[in-house]
Structures are given as structure tokens and as C-alpha cells.
Amino acid sequence: MNLLSLLSARSSVSGEEIARMMNISRAAVHKKIMRLRKQGYSITGKRNMGYSLLSRPDKITREELLSVLPDGSMFAGDINFYENIPSTQAKARERADAGAPEGALILAERQSGAYGRLGRAWESPEKGIWFSLLLRPPLLPENIPQVTLLCSLAVCRAMENVCAVTTGIKWPNDVLIEKKKVAGILIEMSAEIGKVNWVIAGIGINANNDLPAELQPSAVSLNTVTGAPVNRAQLLASILAQFELLYTVFRKEGFAPFREEYNHRLTLLGKRVTLDCSGQTFTGHVDSVTDEGHLRLNGDDGKTHNIIAGDVSLHGKLNGY
Numbered sequence: 001m002n003l004l005s006l007l008s009a010r011s012s013v014s015g016e017e018i019a020r021m022m023n024i025s026r027a028a029v030h031k032k033i034m035r036l037r038k039q040g041y042s043i044t045g046k047r048n049m050g051y052s053l054l055s056r057p058d059k060i061t062r063e064e065l066l067s068v069l070p071d072g073s074m075f076a077g078d079i080n081f082y083e084n085i086p087s088t089q090a091k092a093r094e095r096a097d098a099g100a101p102e103g104a105l106i107l108a109e110r111q112s113g114a115y116g117r118l119g120r121a122w123e124s125p126e127k128g129i130w131f132s133l134l135l136r137p138p139l140l141p142e143n144i145p146q147v148t149l150l151c152s153l154a155v156c157r158a159m160e161n162v163c164a165v166t167t168g169i170k171w172p173n174d175v176l177i178e179k180k181k182v183a184g185i186l187i188e189m190s191a192e193i194g195k196v197n198w199v200i201a202g203i204g205i206n207a208n209n210d211l212p213a214e215l216q217p218s219a220v221s222l223n224t225v226t227g228a229p230v231n232r233a234q235l236l237a238s239i240l241a242q243f244e245l246l247y248t249v250f251r252k253e254g255f256a257p258f259r260e261e262y263n264h265r266l267t268l269l270g271k272r273v274t275l276d277c278s279g280q281t282f283t284g285h286v287d288s289v290t291d292e293g294h295l296r297l298n299g300d301d302g303k304t305h306n307i308i309a310g311d312v313s314l315h316g317k318l319n320g321y
Contacts (some may be wrong), residue, residue, distance in 0.1 A: 003032050004067040007043065007053035014050035031170075033179070033265060038065060056090045058208075059109055060129065060233045068237040073319070075240045078104040086113035089188060089202045092132035096190065096198040104134040104242075124214065128221075129205040129232050134199050137251055141191040144199055146255040146293035148173050149262055151248045156265055158238035159183075163226055168267040169284075171295050172309055176267055180220035182206050203239070207232050224320050256291040263288050268312065273297070277310035 006013055033051060037043055040057030056064065062079040065277040068077050078101060085091055087205045088106040090113075095104050108131070111124035124130045129157060135147070155175045156167040159182075168176045175183035183205040190197040206221040207230045222230045249257055263269060275282045275297065284299035294306040 001119065002063065002066045004036065004041075004053075004056075004063045005031075007051060008067060009141045012046075012050040013039040015045075017050070037275075039063070053075050055176055058229075058232075060107060060236055064106075064178070065107070065237060069314060070237070073240060074103040074244050075105050076103075077101070079171045080104070082106075082108045084108065084110040084112060087111055088130055088132040089186065089200055092134050092200045092202070093188070096200060098132050100134055101222045102134060102136040104128075105131060107131040107236075123215065127210075127232075129203070129207045129236055129238065130283050132200050132202040134198060134200055135247070137247075139196055139251070140194060143254070143292075144187060144189050144191070144196060145172070145200055146250070147199055148185050148187045149255060149289070149293050150243065150250055150258070151187075151261060153181050153258060153265070154239050154243035154246055155185075155203065155205070157236055157242045159222070162235045162238050163222055163230055165222065165225055167265065169262065169265045170267050171289060171312065172293075174286060177220055177222075177225050180218060182220055182222060182225075193202065205235075207235065247309050254291070255293045259289060259291055260309055268295075268314065271314055274313040275307055275310040276313070277307055282307065282310075 003018065003022065006018055015026050015029045022029070033043055033045065038146045039061050040056040043051055044054060045051045050056070060081070062081045064078055065075060080095070082091070085108050087113060088108050092104070092106045095106065110126050111130050137147070149172065151172065152169045152175055156169065159165050159167050159175070162198055162254050165177055170176055173185040174181050175255065183203065183244070186202040187199060188202070189199045206219060208220055208223045211219055211221055246258065259290050266286070266289060269288065270286060273283070275295070282297055282305050284305070287296040287298050287304070289308060290296050294308055297305045297307060299305050
């Protein structure tokens with residue numbers, strides 16, 4: 001039982017009852033209360049009445065996330081929250097190399113040196129959702145790009161469930177609302193021949209953060225779409241729950257069970273595009289995403305191309321949506 005969950009469920013709860021329900025000492029309860037107060041939670045304590053939670057900070061702290069994560073979540077055991085770090089990806093790599101378990105979660109309120117695919121800078125101010133997941137899947141390295149597609153599906157499902165918005169996916173790593181980017185995904189891994197040591201899935205979401213003017217034509221924040229602030233902890237918990245459901249099946253059956261849903265969400269389906277793939281350029285119409293997660297392109301050259309990864313240009317506009 002999480003202390004924040006107890007305080008949230010009741011108007012007041014005694015220290016004795018908290019100690020009994022959490023199977024800890026009264027002194028330990030006091031320490032936990034003080035820790036929450038230091039993080040910005042307003043908690044009163046009155047003799048014969050107990051503790052009451054009056055307000056909470058607008059942050060996704062470890063305690064906040066634990067209070068809304070489903071019981072038994074694979075991501076509940078190793079949550080690391082930072083006010084400001086250069087990059088959750090870099091911190092996750094450190095944790096991975098140090099032997100952190102699968103399911104370790106690195107979460108930041110702000111990032112000062114975040115990056116996306118090809119090292120592109122990623123704006124990460126406060127009030128967004130910026131996190132990285134450590135995975136250790138028993139898969140071959142060539143199957144890891146499919147994890148990007150799983151992350152996209154998890155984000156789409158969660159946004160639709162929590163925020164009641166309509167989403168789409170721009171292959172391979174962008175989630176869109178109304179043709180504007182609301183989330184991006186970056187997958188990095190350490191691998192040897194025939195073996196994956198670790199995979200880090202980095203996800204950045206424009207939730208309640210303000211966007212600079214130069215990004216507004218192509219990007220959007222969720223609160224702009226919904227007209228109200230988004231409950232970031234609830235949304236992140238939903239993303240993690242959805243990803244765990246997808247990942248559990250994926251480890252056993254691969255990407256094929258999700259191909260139909262992914263193609264239904266694919267914004268490029270049937271569109272004429274140009275792909276830049278490791279220095280090679282392909283132009284044609286998007287047919288679908290395959291069971292392997294590749295983008296199938298009916299090329300202008302009369303050939304069918306299955307693209308593993310690349311930059312997509314629609315109507316001649318790089319990264320166009």
C-alpha cells in the first residue's frame with residue numbers, strides 16, 4: 001500500500017492506521033510524511049484526527065506515480081525521479097550498464113540536453129512527460145526496432161483513454177494529433193551478435209508544457225487540444241500499463257498481433273512519400289507496415305521496398321505529417 005494512495009482515499013487517516021496498513025513503525029510513517037512535504041505535498045497533522053492531504057505538486061514524483069500505477073506493474077520497483085537532468089536516456093544507459101533490472105524507469109520534470117533520432121535536440125521544459133524505460137527482452141537485435149512501434153501504440157491507447165483525443169502514428173516514431181506531433185520515441189540498445197543486452201525506450205510527450213513559437217506549426221501540447229491541464233501521472237501510468245500489456249504478448253508472439261491496429265493508426269497509409277534511408281532515397285506510395293514492423297513502400301521504380309528505418313518526407317516536406 002502506498003502512503004499517497006492512503007492519504008488520497010481518505011479525508012484524514014491516523015498515523016497508527018497508516019503504520020498498521022503499511023506494516024511499518026510510527027517513526028517510519030513520520031519520515032515518509034516529511035519526505036512528501038519536502039517534495040511539495042501539503043499535509044496537515046492534527047492530534048486525534050490524523051493526517052490530511054490538502055494539495056499536491058504539479059509533478060510526477062515517484063510517490064505520485066506509485067499511487068496510480070496498477071498493482072503488480074513491472075515498472076513499480078525501480079522509479080527514479082529527477083527535477084532536472086541532461087537526459088533520461090543517458091541516465092538510463094548508466095543504470096543499464098550498472099545492472100539495473102528490466103522495468104527501471106527514469107523520469108524527469110525537465111531535461112537540459114534531451115535528444116531524439118539522429119541526435120536532434122528535443123525541447124523538454126517543465127510540465128511535459130519525459131521518461132525512459134529499461135528493457136531486457138530475450139530477442140534478436142533485428143527485432144528491437146519493433147519496440148518503437150509498441151511504444152507508439154501504448155501512447156496512442158493511453159491518450160485516447162485518459163484524454164479523449166484522436167491520435168495517429170507517423171512511422172516510425174511520432175504520435176500525432178490533428179497532424180501535429182504530440183509525442184516522440186527513441187529506442188537505443190546494447191547488443192552483441194545474436195544477443196540483446198538491454199534496450200532503452202525514451203518517450204517525450206508535450207502534455208501541459210508551452211511550445212516555442214517556431215514549433216507550433218508542427219507540434220502541439222495535449223492541454224491545447226483538450227482545453228484543460230492533463231493529469232500527467234494518470235496518463236503516464238496508463239502508458240506504462242498499456243505498454244506492459246503489449247510487451248508481454250510481443251515477447252512471445254512478435255509484432256504480428258498488433259499489425260492491424262498499427263496500420264489503422266498509420267497516417268501515411270496510401271500517401272506518396274520519399275524516404276531517406278541510410279543515404280538511399282526511395283519514393284512511392286505507402287502500402288502498410290509489415291508483421292516485422294517494416295514500412296512497405298510500392299516504389300515509383302516498380303519495386304516493393306520494406307524499409308526498416310528512415311526519415312519520411314510527405315509532399316516534399318522533410319518530416320511532414
